[in-house]
Amino acid sequence: MKQNFFSMLMIAFAAFIISCQPKKETPAPDELASHVDSGINPGEDFFQFANGKWFNKNPIPASESYNGLWKTIQDTINESVKQICLSSMSANAEKGSHKQKIGDFYFTGMDSVSINKEKLNAISDELKNIQNISSISDLASAIAHLHTIGSRPLMNVYVSQDYMLSDKHAVFFWQGDLGLPDRDYYFDNDSRTQNIRAEYINYLNNVFKTLGNDETTASAKSKSVFELETSLAKSSRKLEALRDPFANYNKMDAARFKAMLPLFDTDAYLTGINLTNPDTVIIGQPEFFATLNTELKKNSLDSWKDYLSFHLIKSMAPFLDDSTFMQHFRFYSTVLRGVEVPRDRWKRVVMTTDNMLGELIGQVYVSEYLPKGTKEKLMEIGMAIKDEFANRIKTLDWMSNATKEKALAKLNTMIFKVGYPDKWKDMSALSIERDVYAKNIIRANQWEWNYMINKFGKPVDRTEWHMYPQTYNAYYNPSNNEIVVPGCNIIVPGYERKLADDAILYSIIGGSTFGHEITHGFDDQGSKFDDRGNLSNWWTEEDSLKFFAKTKMIVEQYNNYTVLDSLSLNGDATQGENIADLGGIMMGYEAFKKTNQFKEGKTIGGYTPQQRFFLAYALAWMINIRPEALATQVKTDVHSPARFRVIGPLSNMTEFYEAFNIKEGDAMYRSPEMRIKIW
Ligand SMILES: [Zn+2]
Incomplete structure (x- = not known):
């Protein structure tokens, strides 16, 4: 059930901390502005307006089911992991060392002659x-x-x-x-x-x-x-x-x-x-x-x-x-x-090695690839969002003081695990050989299984992580009342050489990452767990009914989206993610309002701070997906497809209407009383 709590997230990149490049560069054109398809009315389809030009220039490769921001980031991570695998393979490493395990695992995966024999x-x-x-x-x-x-x-x-x-x-x-x-x-x-x-x-x-x-x-x-x-x-x-x-x-x-x-x-x-x-x-x-x-x-x-x-x-x-x-x-x-051809072998083997031995690879990734200061920068944004969430709970007009107190207690005890774990899992019992790839896969799976089973009867280790620092994703775990944001979430493609502006950082890392995960603690599932991570009802009956009425509106809004010919979104199955998206972007925006960029109001690339915030939100979900993959996602995934993760939440935000002058008659328009606000 772990995967139900894992929510797909966003962004990435590394720039601001990556050390100063002495070389002088001519200023690059503004990344956000360069994606905009100005032939489209933002109120008709903001997803396409914000990302259309990028989609036109970057068709989906034959080996992929989608193209876009996530793929760009995954490519960057794959390159880093590949270097770690290659240098481990050639290291002549001592048997049982991390390098030997990574190197031999990767070697057997690349040995297609033996695999085919x-x-x-x-x-x-x-x-x-x-x-x-x-x-x-x-x-x-x-x-x-x-x-x-x-x-x-x-x-x-x-x-x-x-x-x-x-x-x-x-x-x-x-x-x-x-x-x-x-x-x-x-x-x-x-x-x-x-x-x-x-x-x-x-x-x-x-x-x-x-x-x-x-x-x-x-x-x-x-x-x-x-x-x-x-x-x-x-x-x-x-x-x-x-x-x-x-x-x-x-x-x-x-x-x-x-x-x-x-x-x-x-x-x-x-x-x-x-x-x-x-x-x-x-x-x-x-x-x-x-x-x-x-x-x-x-x-x-x-x-x-x-x-x-x-x-x-x-x-x-x-x-x-x-x-x-x-x-x-x-x-x-x-x-x-809908994928036409397999990925190159090196990419498949890099991703499998990372999946199986990511705990070992992560230790190298953190020391050699993660920009210094990542943890602190992520934490700074995360804390700003947490403060905002607290402010909003206090001012909610539909919740009683009794429930507010419990909600605040839950927020205050929420654990933030950011960057990478304080201690790494001990994988010394895992033996990897330079023999047969499938056998290494089996050995690694057995280690993983035994690690899990061995927990039974032992105290719960609340410091454990279920993702690697190089995993571009994040999650909320209700049993620990914690959010976990791996270090690579710092990456924002297009901003490798200069610090992204606060509109981007607060939208993507603030809203779509921290705000989204914190809100999971208060979605249709998270709201049923208390501050200690136990399933229990801490709501007054009246507040509970009001909350349910609001989540029902979210369910109906998303049920009405048609994804592909006759296929509609499953508003019930995706409600937790949709609630988290809406809470996240609202929180990100509130925190952004406190920044100098917002207060000064200067345009960058022709867009105001408000406009840049919403363009950056669409960048977080810049994903162009094949119809076959889209249909599979709708039937199997609790996350709404990218387009609806943009137009759904934004169509509930009056600040968005103001920023882009959205009017009655536009496809995304919802009348003020239909705009949903939960958190
Ligand atoms: Zn999520």
């Missing part, structure tokens, strides 16, 4: 283990083992803070990932989804043929796996139904859970994941596990073996030979996201 041999032990299943206990043990190596068949199990007792760890059983990206893909009957289903079955067929089956057998196996997944999908909750933390919290004695699943050998499973005898477990979706039991009765062991083999190949394909990789790429990247 190995083919499925790289995972033959794992495939054999599945074929050797001969009892219901073996099945549970095999599933457990697959979970430890990074494959996720059937269900999601993890150790994390108990929602109700944030000082303790609990074991969660959660509905499983399916082969298609969301349960709705198994049932929706529009032509886009029908085509995706047909392509998915085609992918299943190809995998079973790769495993040595003839056409008829492969087809029968595909059908059986697809039917099994359809049953699981039927009992899986929709994206929006997973939002309510109360409804997805069902704590019970482990014995009761075992009795719910008489056909699953829960003890064998727990032993297999190295977890001994938890007294209680938290079940996210009991109906899913009831169905799982029914399916265990309905399907033969051979069907289960096919299901597990497919999911193993699916999870490992990106690290295997070209043919296995391309089958996976064709479905998950081309069909689902």
Whole structure:
């Protein structure tokens, strides 16, 4: 459920701190102004007005599902990580050192000759283990083992803070990932989804043929796996139904859970994941596990073996030979996201190495690539936004003093983790070899799994980070009542050589990053957790109803946006992010009003400080995305697409109307009483 709390964020860059370049430069044209498509009326489509010229000049590369600010920043980070990988590889490093692990991991990933020679041999032990299943206990043990190596068949199990007792760890059983990206893909009957289903079955067929089956057998196996997944999908909750933390919290004695699943050998499973005898477990979706039991009765062991083999190949394909990789790429990247060709191998391997060994890479990144003073600058902006949030809580016209006091207490105790962690995770137990790429992937996944499981029964470490400093993103974690903003959020492309003006810093880093994450502490989910990170209702009943009426307006506003032909936004599923976007930009603007730039009112690049603030906000979401990827995002992501992250919040801000002279009749116009303000 971690990913639900991780919210996508923004920006980046490095300039102001990167040391003075002695070389004299002719002043570059203003970056913000250079993106503006002045042929478009800002009130019709501010997203396109602010970014249109950049989109026209920068088509989406064949290897990408989108182009824009995030890609520009990710490219910069990839270059840094690549240098770290290359210098580690050539370092002749001592066995067990960070350099040896990074270097050998990267080496095996780049060794395409060996990868193609190995083919499925790289995972033959794992495939054999599945074929050797001969009892219901073996099945549970095999599933457990697959979970430890990074494959996720059937269900999601993890150790994390108990929602109700944030000082303790609990074991969660959660509905499983399916082969298609969301349960709705198994049932929706529009032509886009029908085509995706047909392509998915085609992918299943190809995998079973790769495993040595003839056409008829492969087809029968595909059908059986697809039917099994359809049953699981039927009992899986929709994206929006997973939002309510109360409804997805069902704590019970482990014995009761075992009795719910008489056909699953829960003890064998727990032993297999190295977890001994938890007294209680938290079940996210009991109906899913009831169905799982029914399916265990309905399907033969051979069907289960096919299901597990497919999911193993699916999870490992990106690290295997070209043919296995391309089958996976064709479905998950081309069909689902419109990508034409894979990224260069070095880029894929850099991103995988960073994903798996980012804790080691981050230590080098912080000392060699992160501009000095990043942490302090980020913290300064973050504190200005926090103060603003406090001011706004105090002056809210719809909330009683009793609830305000609790809200302020929650804000005051909110932890700000900024830049990079004070201490790094100990990865000395992880062994990386210069042998087979897929084996290194499995080793790294096993380390990660053991790290998580080992938390059980131990005190909660509230200093832990769930992102690396070089991860361009940020998150709010309600169990710790904390926001986490990695260092690379300092990057703002286009401003590498000069300090970005406050309009940009307060809009992107202030509003879209800090303001957004702080507001998550008070969105439809965050508002259900108290200052200690425990699920509890701290609202008066009346305030709670008023808050719900406001969030309902947000849901309706976004439900009314049509994204692509007949596809509309899911206002319920995206409400937390939309509430955070709106709160963030309002807070960023209030803090910006206190800066000298705002008070002096000088234009830069032909735009006033107010106008620059809103142009910079659109820059934060300058993302041009392929229609296939857009459709997938709408059905699977709790974040609204970039265009709506701009026009949605801005159409609620009277200051924006004033800055760009938005009038009744403009597409973005909302009458004053329809403009939503929550925080
Ligand atoms: Zn978010």
